[in-house]
Amino acid sequence: MNALNVAVAGLGTVGRETVRLLRARRAELKERLGAELRLVAVADRAAAREARALGLPASVVRYGDPLEMARRAEADLFVELLGGLETPKRFATTVLGRGKALVTANKRLLAHAWPDVAGAARAGGARLAFEGSVAGGIPVLRALELSFSGDRVLGLDGIRNGTTTSLLSRGEEGASPADALAEAQALGFAEKDPSMDLSGQDAAQKLTVLAGLVTGGWLKPGSFPVAGIEPVTARDLSFARERLGMAARLVASLRFSGKPGAPAVSASVAPTLVPLGHPLAAVRRQYNALLVHTASAGDLMFYGRGAGAGPTASAVLADVFVLARDIRGGLPPAQSASRRLDLASPDHAVSPFYLRLEVLDRPGALARIADALADAGVSIAAIHQDKAVGGRSVPVMIVTHATPRGRFERARKRIMSLAAVKPSHCAMRMMA
Ligand SMILES: NC(=O)c1ccc[n+]([C@@H]2O[C@H](COP(=O)([O-])OP(=O)(O)OC[C@H]3O[C@@H](n4cnc5c(N)ncnc54)[C@H](OP(=O)(O)O)[C@@H]3O)[C@@H](O)[C@H]2O)c1
Incomplete structure (x- = not known):
């Protein structure tokens, strides 16, 4: 099978980006899969207009009705x-009933209709994947599944909703809930109607999907306690931070027991105070995280952007790739380690640098150091000179602006050759 035909229903935020990536990465995907992923149909109420805007060829069939596409494509x-x-x-049931593979990013579908969808997949002998439904671009489902x-997964604690995290973490920085919400909506990770997010229902749907994946059972929405962040005020956030050393986050938790x-x-979803040193307290703005507690591997944390067109389309495309590989017999093309990798020179890697020198207290020494940096094209972001301790050398700490390593190394070598600079020094790359 040298090509697999793909049909996409819904050309909104995620659908458009998925189609764009599917076409833009066609060659790469073909090389990795050993077969072409060929877009053959799209469905949307505005299919014709969206297809035109995406520059799709006439060979891609446009459907106004997704169900017609599900039956016919x-x-x-x-x-x-x-x-x-x-x-x-x-x-979903039509496509799976036809024995065709289905990828969805729809947590609501899975949370409320999992038994029907899974039943249709079983009956049709079809494959189903839904990585994008729970954490956008963070590949948690495949990790949990495989x-x-x-x-043994003992439990999960997750921050699974960018809108609530944004409101709480921006609230800690002094932003009003209205401003934080407007910002989240402008960045595209908060819904126009945020009520599902704020009430915890969105996180609860994702919890149902996670519980199903770990246990194979259906945790019916509405069967476990769910509380939102509506009652949390700026006063609670500042008291928690300043007096308790804690941050408020909407945490969705699962604990597994039984045999x-x-x-x-x-299961629960609730606003929760977490110590400032806890990894979940470091999750801010549109970021999501999932802390997985396991019997043997200990605690592991998955972290990344949980929503938005790019992250979600990335997860959708990964599902398309994995299902396509399964359809082709599960084997990747034999190409691993068959090619030599060209190494890029480390001299081109750009970052700021920290340099600590021991400088003899002589007139003009600092100027010569600054000249060496300037001659190599390295600009100084900050310079700090400590008081001389004991002898005559003075610790000098320099932080540069982002610069290629090669330039920094040229400057460092020249500085180390200066008579006023002692050999002991420390140079470190700084992460941006
Ligand atoms: N956006 C995210 O960041 C994100 C993240 C994770 C998961 N997801 C999930 O991904 C899915 C898509 O989200 P999205 O943000 O891309 O939604 P969206 O922007 O609203 O796009 C959905 C598209 O499908 C069309 N559509 C819906 N029902 C239709 C019907 N019956 N007939 C014809 N066209 C129909 C819509 O047309 P109209 O506008 O005319 O209705 C719209 O163009 C959802 O299940 C969502 O939960 C989204």
Whole structure:
């Protein structure tokens, strides 16, 4: 099979980016898969207009009705990016019932209709993937499904909603909830109607998907306690930070118990105070995180952007790739380590640098150091001279602006050759 046909339903925020990436990365994907992923159909209420804007060729069939595409399109793999529940549910069961693979990023569909969708997949002998539904671009589902196969997941604590994290973390910085919300909406990770986010229901749907993945069971939405961040005020945030050394985050938690085959779970979504030194307190703005507690590997944290067109389309495309590989027999093309990798020179790597020198207290010494940096084209962001301790040398700390390593090294060598500079020194790359 040298090509797999793909059909995408929903050309909104995520669908457009998925189609764009599918086409832009066609050659790379083909090389890694050993077969072409060929877009053959799209569906959207405005399919014709969106297809034109995306520059799709006439060979890509446009459907105004996603269900018609689900019934008719000659595709091996369908992608559902419509949003909502009823149409996606009919779309999913139709596609899976035809025995075709389905990728979806729709947490609502999975949370509320998992038994129907999984049943249709079983009946049709079809594959289903939904990495984008829980944490946008963070590959947590595949890790939970595969990477802990030899381990036991004891529990999960997650910050799974960028809107609430943004409101709470920007609130700590003094921003009003209205400003923080407007900012999150402008950046595209908060919904126009944020009520599902603020009430904790969005995080709860994602928790249902996670629980299903770990246990294989369905944690029915509405069956576990869910509280949102509406009651949390600026006063709570500043008291928690200043007096308690804690930060408020909307934390979605699962704890697993019971026996294999008869798993039990406790679940909750609630605003929670976490110590400032805890990894979840460092999750700010649109970022999401999932802390996984396991029996053998200990605690692991997954962190990244949990929503938005780029991160979600990246997860959707990864699902398309993995399902396409399964359809082709599960084997990647034999190319690993078959090519020599060209190494880029480390001299070109750009970053700021820290340089600590021991400088003899002589007139003009600092000027000569500054000249050496300037001659190499390295500009100084900050310079600090400590008081002389004991002998006659003075510690001097220099921080540069971002510069290629090669230039910094040229300057460092010249500085070390100056008579006023002692050999002991420390140079470190600084991460931006
Ligand atoms: N956006 C994110 O950051 C993000 C992150 C993770 C997961 N997701 C999930 O990804 C999915 C898509 O999200 P999105 O943000 O891309 O949504 P969106 O911008 O609203 O796009 C959905 C598109 O599908 C079309 N559509 C929906 N129902 C239709 C129907 N019955 N017939 C024809 N066209 C229909 C919509 O047309 P109209 O506008 O005319 O209705 C719209 O163009 C959702 O399930 C969402 O939960 C999104």
